Amino acid sequence: MKTEFTFGDIVSVAGYENRIFYVDAWREVKATDEWGVSEYVEFELTDAINGEFLDAFETDLKLVCRKQFAEDYLLTYDETNYPEPTGAAFHFADYFPKLPSVESVAELGKGLEKVASDMTKKKAKEEAKRKTDELLDEYNDNMRLYETFGDAEYKTKADAVMAKLRREAGE
Structure with missing residues (x-):
């Protein structure tokens, strides 16, 4: 057509x-x-x-x-x-009668970077705490086994875990 x-x-x-x-x-x-x-x-x-x-x-x-x-x-x-x-x-x-200014968008970006940084730090702390808890559990298990059975191998493992804990703690 x-x-x-x-x-x-x-x-x-x-x-x-x-x-x-x-x-x-x-x-x-x-x-x-x-x-x-x-x-x-x-x-x-x-x-x-x-x-x-x-x-x-x-x-x-x-x-x-x-x-x-x-x-x-x-x-x-x-x-x-x-x-x-x-x-x-x-x-x-x-x-949306007025778009935000470049400055306000930049400030918002800085705020988001800070929040992201804080979240990353918090996550790192949580991970370090989890790792420490796991090492403490392993140490306690090996010490219980050593006390129960008297096998020196368990004491050696417990001492190695304690050394690792001290290294992680920065002592």
Whole structure:
């Protein structure tokens, strides 16, 4: 199907007076129902001023400006009384009217680095404590076995574990 409009053209839409839209895409639709087959073109449009999305039929569109002249047209376009969006579109500017400053993002980054550093230190302490507890358990087991059976091998193992504990503690 041949269409009068092309990508990037600026159009107006019936029912959306005083608003202008970019042509983003179009679909050729062939619908079949009990009365027959109908073929038509649907356009996907974006409001040139506030970014609202809209679908419209070709018959509802009127050419305002061709793509190659769109930029110049928008530079001279008067937006003073431009209507608010009519749909339930999500507009980022409504929720995030001001982006954070570079300084605040840098401060946030420093805070996150400190938290990460603190967490790493805490994790290292927990790991050292776990290792110490395991060595103490091993020492106690070997001493119990030595006291129970009197085998010098258990005493030697217990002494080796104690030496390792002292090395780890930095004594």
